[in-house]
Each structure stands twice: as structure tokens, then as C-alpha cells.
Amino acid sequence: MKDRQISKAVIRRLPRYRRYLKELQKKGIEKISSKDLSNLIGYTASQIRQDLNNFGGFGQQGYGYSVSNLHEQIGAILGLDKTYKMVIVGYGRLGQAIASYISNNEPMFHIVGIFDVKQIIQDAEFKDAQIMTCGSLHDFVRNENVDIAVITVPTEKAQIVADTVADAGVKGIWNLTAVDLDLPEGIAVENVHMSDSLHALVYYMHDGEQ
């Protein structure tokens, strides 16, 4: 199923396909044509067929796509048919928002530990996850075989946290800080640079005016 030839652009579209398919499933819709999927998602029908052909295509001529099957297959391609152990490092408002979002919406991700610098939150808990201070981060990640670290610490602490979890063996880092991280090969990183998005918005607001 995994094929290194698949372009980065296709990969980035898959979560979006899956998101729409999940909505269709919720509405009880069982099958959909590439044309209807196109109207919904905003990619052309030909783009959609081409994207899904990358994975052997799951459509049947004259029938369209089975919504649940396509949802499941795309999930499997992404790796969302497995579960992942996750720690959240930085438990300010953003860290709390993420913890709450994940535990309510992302059943494949198990938050096993939460870390912050503040002593005050020591011994507190979020669902099944203990909230600990950062001193125990390295040992915890190593001992628990944590897969993913979510980083929501202040900018100046982001790199050292990333170094710590990388050294302790995480496979992926979800970086919600405003900085780009420098990491060894073999560790996947995804950045959500929120302020970059806000600044691009401002450009498009002006661009549209003129």
C-alpha cells in the first residue's frame, strides 16, 4: 500500500478526503460519484479519480465510491487503522484545547502523559493521563514507547523539548509552536504555524480589495 512515488501533494489531500467522507457517513450517505465528491470538496472530478487511482482506486464504474469503504481505505493508507501513544508537552490553554480535542475526536490517539514546567499541576490528571513536570519527560517517553509528542511550549523552549523527545525515541512530532525545529532524519515533523496562516489571511483581504 505504501509507495514512495506518491507525491506530497496527494498525501496532503488525503486527510481532507477522509474528513469529508466521515461527514457523509454521519449523514448516512452510502455511495458517492467522483462528480458529487468534486462538488463537495472542490477538487475536480478528474483530480479525485487520479488521486484515488494512486492507491488502486476504490471506485466501481457506474456505481461510484462506497463512502465507508473509501473512508476506511484512506484511513489505512494514512495509518489511522492503528493506535498511537501521545504525550502533550506544554499544558497552557493551547495544550488543554488540543488534549480536549484529541480525546473527544481522535480515538486512534491515546494521550498517555502531559508535561508542563509548572510544579503546581503536578499530580493532576487528564482522563487517563498523568500530568507531570518536564524533568521526567525523557524517561517517560522512553519507558512508555511514546509514538508522538505534541509540542505547545513557549517558542524559546521548543527546540530543547524536541531534542529531548527525539532522543527518547518518538517517531513523530506535532509542532504547534511558532518556530521550525531542527531534528535528526527519520523523525517526522508536522508544523501548525498559526500566525503564518493569519498573516496570509491579511494579504488575501487586501488582495481581494484591489
Next chain:
Amino acid sequence: MKDRQISKAVIRRLPRYRRYLKELQKKGIEKISSKDLSNLIGYTASQIRQDLNNFGGFGQQGYGYSVSNLHEQIGAILGLDKTYKMVIVGYGRLGQAIASYISNNEPMFHIVGIFDVKQIIQDAEFKDAQIMTCGSLHDFVRNENVDIAVITVPTEKAQIVADTVADAGVKGIWNLTAVDLDLPEGIAVENVHMSDSLHALVYYMHDGEQ
């Protein structure tokens, strides 16, 4: 300064340039060559020169770029030399995180109002912004000439909030919900689909393993 020929890809890189230049400024660095900027940001030096040439190029042969000048010029291109009135709709943990981030890090954006469905928070305040219930959203946006609405409400409420603020005259919507919004032409929208980013991360974690 604004030129419709500038590609979307260049525009999306500008906030990133600006972010790095701001860091350099903080460190007291006054000038930088395209080569050093390349090492820092990770784009090629030729890409950087080409990007910045789109805007008339601010570098001098044999000197490089003035960090403060380039930072300021890119800010002006994006429209960050002006101020914007902003409302935040949805004041759960994510809305609170955003309000706090904006007021601490983004001086060009003035949060003038915060909206939530909960009566309980009525009459509360965040800095200079009153916290109100959603019933007054339309009138407030119209009367205060609000530029940007940040939407952090639950998925099923996102479109109606977007319709409300669009009708009331906002120029831009910063959408932090998991859904894509359907909006009239002329309103700029930027999405931060966090779960799409998390799902792409999972793919790259597996991709790297094999």
C-alpha cells in the same frame, strides 16, 4: 506594491520569511546574505532571491539584506503595517488560547469583541474586549466595522457563524474549525485544519519507517 501576478506559493512563504527576520532582529543581527538566509530558512538562496525580486528585491550586491528593512517591507506587503479589528467567536479553550496568543504576540490585531453561546460568560471581559453572547454578533460586527472574525465554535455551528459575520461585513475569516466554509466571493478565508496536519504526520511516520 500589490501585484496579482505573485503566485500563491510565494505569498505563503512570506510570513515564514518575516518570522525568521523577526528572530534575527531580536538577536540584534542587522544584515544577512541570501546564502545565510537560505541556511536558516531552508529554501535555496536562488529561491530566496527570486521570491524577493517579486517585490523589487531589497538586497544590495555584496551587502545582502538589511534585516529590519526586509522585515518591514514584507510586513507592508502582507498588510501588517496596518491594524485590524478582530472578533473571536467561540470562547472555549482554543478561543482562549488564540485570544491570549494574539494579544501577546500580534500587536496589529485588536480583539474588540469575544462571543460565545454561554450566558454564564456574559459581561465578562478579556483585556479591552467585552465577552458577549452570539445573539449580538451581527450588530456588533456591523457597528464596529470589524475586519476579521476568528471562528473556533463547534463544527456544526461554523457555517452559520460564518454566514452571520459575512453578512455583517467582515473582510476575512480565520477558520479554526474542522470544516470548510462556503462563503461569498470577496471574503478571504484561511483555514487551520489541525486534524489534517496530525493525520499527515501519521502518514510520514510510517513512510519514514519503510
